[in-house]
Amino acid sequence: MKKFLAWSAALAIATTGLIAGVAPAQAAGKTLTYGVIATIRSYAASSGEVANKGPFYQAVYDTLLYQLPSGKYTSALADKYTVDKAGTTVTLHIRKGVKFTDGAAVTPAAVKANIEAFQKGDSPRASDGASITSVSVKGENVILKLLYPDPSIKWALSAAIYIQSPATIGTDAAKKVPVGSGPYILNTSKTIVDSVYYFDPNPTFWNAKARKFDNLIIKVISDPTAAVNALKTGAVDVMNIADMNSIQSLKDAGFTISKQRLDWVGLTLVDRAGRMGSPLKSVKVRQAINMAFNRPALLQALAKGNGEVTEQIFASFYPGYDAKLDSTYPYDVARAKALLAEAGYPNGFELSMPTTAAFGTIAPAAIKQALGDIGITVNYTDVPIAQLFFQMQMPKFPAYYMSLGRMPEPYVLVKTQISRDGAWNPAGYGDAKSDALIRGIQQARTPAAAAKYYKSLNSYLVKQAWFAPLYQVDLMFGSSKNVKVTLQGGNAVPYLLYGISPA
Amino acid sequence: MTAFIARRLATGVLLLLTVCTIAFYLLYLGSDSVAHAILGAEATKADIVRFNLSHGLDKPFIEQYWNWITHAVRGDFGEPWTFTQSVTEAITSRMGVTLILASTALVFSAIVSVLLGVTAALRGGWIDRVVQVLGLVGFAVPNFLLAFLLVAVLAVQHPIFNAVGWVPPSQDFGQFMKSATLPVFALAFAGIASVSQQVRGAVKDTLQLDFVRTLRTGGLSHKRVVFKHALRNAAAPALSILGLQFVGLLGGAVIIEQIFAIPGLGQFSVSATAAKDLPAVMGIVTMTALIVIVVNLIIDLLSATLNPKVRLS
Numbered sequence: 001m002k003k004f005l006a007w008s009a010a011l012a013i014a015t016t017g018l019i020a021g022v023a024p025a026q027a028a029g030k031t032l033t034y035g036v037i038a039t040i041r042s043y044a045a046s047s048g049e050v051a052n053k054g055p056f057y058q059a060v061y062d063t064l065l066y067q068l069p070s071g072k073y074t075s076a077l078a079d080k081y082t083v084d085k086a087g088t089t090v091t092l093h094i095r096k097g098v099k100f101t102d103g104a105a106v107t108p109a110a111v112k113a114n115i116e117a118f119q120k121g122d123s124p125r126a127s128d129g130a131s132i133t134s135v136s137v138k139g140e141n142v143i144l145k146l147l148y149p150d151p152s153i154k155w156a157l158s159a160a161i162y163i164q165s166p167a168t169i170g171t172d173a174a175k176k177v178p179v180g181s182g183p184y185i186l187n188t189s190k191t192i193v194d195s196v197y198y199f200d201p202n203p204t205f206w207n208a209k210a211r212k213f214d215n216l217i218i219k220v221i222s223d224p225t226a227a228v229n230a231l232k233t234g235a236v237d238v239m240n241i242a243d244m245n246s247i248q249s250l251k252d253a254g255f256t257i258s259k260q261r262l263d264w265v266g267l268t269l270v271d272r273a274g275r276m277g278s279p280l281k282s283v284k285v286r287q288a289i290n291m292a293f294n295r296p297a298l299l300q301a302l303a304k305g306n307g308e309v310t311e312q313i314f315a316s317f318y319p320g321y322d323a324k325l326d327s328t329y330p331y332d333v334a335r336a337k338a339l340l341a342e343a344g345y346p347n348g349f350e351l352s353m354p355t356t357a358a359f360g361t362i363a364p365a366a367i368k369q370a371l372g373d374i375g376i377t378v379n380y381t382d383v384p385i386a387q388l389f390f391q392m393q394m395p396k397f398p399a400y401y402m403s404l405g406r407m408p409e410p411y412v413l414v415k416t417q418i419s420r421d422g423a424w425n426p427a428g429y430g431d432a433k434s435d436a437l438i439r440g441i442q443q444a445r446t447p448a449a450a451a452k453y454y455k456s457l458n459s460y461l462v463k464q465a466w467f468a469p470l471y472q473v474d475l476m477f478g479s480s481k482n483v484k485v486t487l488q489g490g491n492a493v494p495y496l497l498y499g500i501s502p503a
Numbered sequence: 504m505t506a507f508i509a510r511r512l513a514t515g516v517l518l519l520l521t522v523c524t525i526a527f528y529l530l531y532l533g534s535d536s537v538a539h540a541i542l543g544a545e546a547t548k549a550d551i552v553r554f555n556l557s558h559g560l561d562k563p564f565i566e567q568y569w570n571w572i573t574h575a576v577r578g579d580f581g582e583p584w585t586f587t588q589s590v591t592e593a594i595t596s597r598m599g600v601t602l603i604l605a606s607t608a609l610v611f612s613a614i615v616s617v618l619l620g621v622t623a624a625l626r627g628g629w630i631d632r633v634v635q636v637l638g639l640v641g642f643a644v645p646n647f648l649l650a651f652l653l654v655a656v657l658a659v660q661h662p663i664f665n666a667v668g669w670v671p672p673s674q675d676f677g678q679f680m681k682s683a684t685l686p687v688f689a690l691a692f693a694g695i696a697s698v699s700q701q702v703r704g705a706v707k708d709t710l711q712l713d714f715v716r717t718l719r720t721g722g723l724s725h726k727r728v729v730f731k732h733a734l735r736n737a738a739a740p741a742l743s744i745l746g747l748q749f750v751g752l753l754g755g756a757v758i759i760e761q762i763f764a765i766p767g768l769g770q771f772s773v774s775a776t777a778a779k780d781l782p783a784v785m786g787i788v789t790m791t792a793l794i795v796i797v798v799n800l801i802i803d804l805l806s807a808t809l810n811p812k813v814r815l816s
Contacts, residue, residue: 041585124542126550176587193588195669195766221667221764222774229666230764232659389539
């Protein structure tokens with residue numbers, strides 16, 4: 001027995017030594033290993049996604065425009081972009097000589113087919129193409145007719161509207177094997193679906209100068225601790241970091257942490273028109289709600305200080321953001337009570353809001369307490385997460401607490417959270433002033449002109465207290481010494497071509 | 504023996520049908536707003552209607568269930584709503600990974616448990632005490648905590664093994680060992696703790712029996728008495744425990760696969776459940792139930808082979 005145990009120990013030590021010495025086979029040239037937190041539903045371009053899932057599509061497909069980290073747009077498959085005076089006709093001149101990896105040419109007809117497929121597809125960003133009423137081809141151009149002058153159309157053309165080979169549109173094969181004209185080709189023999197995706201360089205990629213890495217590997221790591229370990233051990237070069245407790249240890253170990261504030265957290269005061277019978281019709285009530293929150297304390301309690309207090313839903317990288325607006329509503333319980341009294345609610349009132357398991361217990365309790373201090377009694381209804389959006393959009397509740405994201409394009413915020421038909425404005429509220437400001441943004445022909453309207457709109461929303469934002473939360477992105485990352489305002493992860501380069 | 508097998512098979516089929524029906528009903532109950540959850544809050548009403556129509560969610564429960572079961576018996580679990588592969592493809596590719604993990608952990612657990620259990624039973628003394636303490640630790644320390652410790656020490660601080668990822672053994676055996684060692688150990692540890700206790704107790708009891716004294720007085724060597732006769736008698740309860748262990752390993756693999764980002768059935772289960780992907784979840788439930796039933800059947804057959812008294816009972 002002793003001999004057996006001794007031999008076993010020796011074998012274990014030898015095996016460990018051998019295992020430790022085994023190095024993985026390296027691809028030739030520079031390789032980027034990109035860690036992502038979630039896999040994709042389908043590789044069909046019409047199912048295209050952005051943000052955390054963007055790298056999958058950016059690897060193999062092109063878009064019609066590119067958005068640079070600075071926020072400016074540049075040409076891609078469309079080498080010219082023009083808009084008529086009314087802002088409702090967009091002309092895209094399609095670059096000549098570009099081919100898909102199956103040998104088919106990228107033509108205006110192919111682009112038309114893709115845009116139409118996108119509008120009918122199941123992409124979560126399908127609404128980005130909702131303003132396009134028709135797509136036609138004229139010579140080397142694709143003509144888009146818009147329902148209204150949509151300032152976010154440039155972003156839509158650079159983000160989720162990916163272009164795949166038209167022969168593969170609608171096929172089952174396209175869901176698994178993408179055929180695009182992008183910088184890489186999926187290596188299906190090495191790829192382990194939903195786990196590790198290997199990409200080889202596309203030898204016919206028209207923009208090879210922009211491709212900084214010869215090979216790409218995308219690893220799906222959904223667990224926050226595993227993500228940190230993957231970055232620390234070099235299993236990935238870049239990764240979103242959700243585990244805030246690991247940030248300091250990563251910095252100490254020499255990793256770069258880039259951050260941006262994508263989400264704003266707070267209350268959307270839905271029933272501004274009072275059609276649901278709540279007192280939120282009164283601007284004084286809404287302003288009182290804004291004054292009920294000690295924002296710095298809530299930022300510390302709910303997000304461990306990782307973020308910045310705010311009173312506006314505009315992101316700091318948006319035109320129209322005004323830091324001065326963040327001191328519109330100081331924390332003042334007495335003043336808030338006085339405002340409620342002036343509005344006719346000296347004894348406060350009851351307010352129903354949804355809550356769900358995903359919110360945890362601390363945030364709902366903190367909000368309930370803060371509003372309770374000024375006399376508003378919050379009655380929560382526990383809603384299963386699967387039904388939360390459905391009930392909110394009915395709308396069943398006059399207000400809700402949520403963490404809402406912002407896209408790189410500010411008009412997407414206007415479209416989804418402010419305009420009358422925005423998904424996050426379920427009561428369809430708008431007034432003459434907000435309508436006019438939104439029209440001004442739509443009709444502005446220069447960024448400077450649009451910025452003026454954005455600023456006015458933002459100021460109006462804050463003064464009218466459409467929302468009660470509490471803070472913007474930090475989103476952390478970790479990268480190793482091997483790479484240089486430039487985050488794109490409004491995007492959860494850096495864009496593949498222009499956002500990451502070798503160090 | 505044929506009647507025994509037939510009875511077990513019939514029970515297994517009935518159990519599988521019951522599990523699938525209950526699971527489908529429970530999932531169906533929550534499916535009315537799944538389109539919102541999958542397409543996101545900014546999906547329009549038209550998007551929701553299109554999703555429900557294309558996925559058959561507008562049909563009544565009986566029709567949906569009948570469609571599902573008539574395809575499932577042919578091994579076709581349909582297309583998932585949130586993954587690229589078909590449910591059958593996704594499950595078979597991932598099941599292979601989980602079975603490699605669980606089987607390796609089981610074999611490792613069995614070998615080490617027998618060695619430790621027999622050594623403790625024969626030698627007693629400090630070895631016996633160490634094995635007993637190991638048993639306590641194995642019960643007390645959850646496998647995910649052990650996994651975190653192993654990763655922190657043997658992958659991050661001292662990069663001997665991989666912290667995340669999976670390399671199939673056919674692709675690169677060295678890298679497979681680097682990626683599988685820590686998860687296998689984390690999975691197997693609790694099993695070693697409990698099975699070694701079982702083996703220790705069973706061997707000790709068996710060695711007290713008259714037939715062992717008879718064998719010894721008949722001139723058989725100590726090794727032959729222990730490993731050919733006593734262990735065989737002690738094996739039946741240990742085998743039952745191992746069978747249960749295998750089922751537990753499948754469940755334990757869910758957390759371990761998340762920690763090590765291993766593309767197995769466990770990780771797929773978590774993703775499918777979080778995404779409310781009804782076809783994927785039903786496929787997983789069915790396959791898991793089938794595996795449990797088959798494993799228990801094999802254990803029963805092995806026990807019956809080793810010990811005829813089991814067949815009669």
